[in-house]
Amino acid sequence: MEKILETARIICLDSLAPTIVRLRLESPAISAAAQAGQFVMLKVREGIDPLLRRPFSFHRIHPDKGEIEILFRIAGRGTLALSRLAPGDRVSLIGPLGKGFELPLDRTTPIAFIAGGIGIAPLGELIAQILSGPAPPQKAHLFYGARSASELLPANTVAELGLPVHFATDDGSFGYNGRVTKLFEEFTACAEEDFRPAEIYSCGPLAMQYHVAKWALANDALSQLSLESLMGCGIGACLGCALPSADSGPGHDLRFVHVCEDGPIFSAGSIKWNQILIQQSPPPTYLFS
Ligand SMILES: Cc1cc2nc3c(=O)[nH]c(=O)nc-3n(C[C@H](O)[C@H](O)[C@H](O)COP(=O)(O)OP(=O)(O)OC[C@H]3O[C@@H](n4cnc5c(N)ncnc54)[C@H](O)[C@@H]3O)c2cc1C
Ligand code: FES
Known part of the structure; x- marks a missing residue:
């Protein structure tokens, strides 16, 4: 699927709990393509602090309004900087990334x-x-x-x-x-x-x-x-998000899946x-x- 680079305007930031913030973003192109379970790589601001983008799942997707919501926990300096932005500020997104959830075929199952x-x-x-x-x-x-x-x-x-x-x-x-x-x-x-x-x-x-x-x-x-997993790039380039696959052989014959692309x-x-x-x-x- 095509990955979109989009500059998104912050509509609002709501503090829902001491360390949990809901961020609503204007993101017409990504919201139109996003599926539940996929994620974006978000750059809080230009420059080197923080250097890398951070991964965040779609908490809600509103393609009709051209908006997405992210729910994040303040865990370190990237999310702290994000929590200090204000409506009208802009962040850079790459997405939608990864594979989303498959909805149940038989919705009557528990x-x-x-x-x-x-x-x-x-x-x-x-x-x-x-x-x-x-x-x-x-x-x-x-x-x-x-x-x-x-x-x-x-x-x-x-x-x-x-x-x-x-x-x-x-x-x-x-x-x-x-x-x-x-x-x-x-x-x-x-x-x-x-x-x-x-x-x-x-x-x-x-x-x-x-x-x-x-x-x-x-x-x-x-x-x-x-x-x-810890993600350096989110797009399959750094191989930093590897987890051992069940297809691994015995002993040291380990195979890996990459959370950003396989997941x-x-x-x-x-x-x-x-x-x-x-x-x-x-x-x-x-x-x-
Ligand atoms: C696919 C995916 C989706 C995610 N979705 C969300 C989300 O919707 N909401 C949300 O709050 N968080 C989400 N995360 C985790 C989020 O990306 C990290 O909490 C964030 O990158 C921390 O950045 P920081 O600069 O604030 O913290 P840093 O200072 O970089 O790190 C602070 C602490 O968080 C840990 N950390 C850093 N990156 C990750 C990571 N990728 N996963 C787990 N722990 C990490 C570090 O090891 C450290 O202990 C997601 C992670 C992945 C891989
Ligand atoms: S995060 Fe770089 S390859 Fe998955």
């Missing part, structure tokens, strides 16, 4: 959406499209977790998505006390809830996605996981999860066994 932290961002557009379709799913639940209540979107904002939402926080400050994947597993195991998703869409940290993938594979559910959406079975090295210093350790 669907689970699982979001960890800012992983809620790409699910916003996806949920809106699935729920507004001709035959919305009879059963769809969103499981949404974060480290703490301050890192969640406000409950009334999430309620606007229009489906039952189950919150979890690692510190127990809001909703279920524990990991969102644990909440999901307990909910689906509860006979009274009678909820066995046949399809799962998820976005969040790799450690969370590992548990989602494990559940999907064990329960024979279709899965579409939006995966993150960011992957099925649970396409990644070699036990090879993912989480860099912790010192020493580097394998998070997954």
Whole structure:
């Protein structure tokens, strides 16, 4: 698909939580081509600070108005600089990039959406499209977790998505006390809830996605996981976004997928999860066994 370079005017920036900002941009060319699950590489400003573009998913796409929305967490200097811009300022975008979510063919199947932290961002557009379709799913639940209540979107904002939402926080400050994947597993195991998703869409940290993938594979559910990696270019040039592919052979015969071009959406079975090295210093350790 053609990649578009567009200078986008900021329409508004809304602070939704202490570290979460919603950015609405005038972006007629990219909004006309974008799909849920794809992303843009955004340059906050000219110059070398920050030097590289940063990847952001489409949170909402409004082709009729020529606008897109990005939901971002202030994580470092690029996102901090972005949060300090004002309506009328301009940012440079390249997009739409990557492969988007495939919408369910049979919309009557039960669907689970699982979001960890800012992983809620790409699910916003996806949920809106699935729920507004001709035959919305009879059963769809969103499981949404974060480290703490301050890192969640406000409950009334999430309620606007229009489906039952189950919150979890690692510190127990809001909703279920524990990991969102644990909440999901307990909910689906509860006979009274009678909820066995046949399809799962998820976005969040790799450690969370590992548990989602494990559940999907064990329960024979279709899965579409939006995966993150550090991205230098977003267009297949730097090879910095590689993850080990399930096609890898034994021993050192590792093959890789590139999140920016092959993804960011992957099925649970396409990644070699036990090879993912989480860099912790010192020493580097394998998070997954
Ligand atoms: C396909 C894709 C879509 C994304 N969509 C969104 C989104 O919709 N909203 C959002 O808030 N964030 C999203 N991210 C993550 C976002 O790109 C990073 O948070 C951002 O680049 C951090 O930039 P910074 O300059 O503020 O932080 P830096 O100072 O560069 O880094 C701050 C911290 O963030 C980590 N970080 C940097 N880049 C990434 C990255 N690509 N992924 C994960 N952690 C990173 C660094 O390791 C560091 O710990 C997405 C990432 C990818 C790969
Ligand atoms: S980010 Fe450069 S190749 Fe994927």
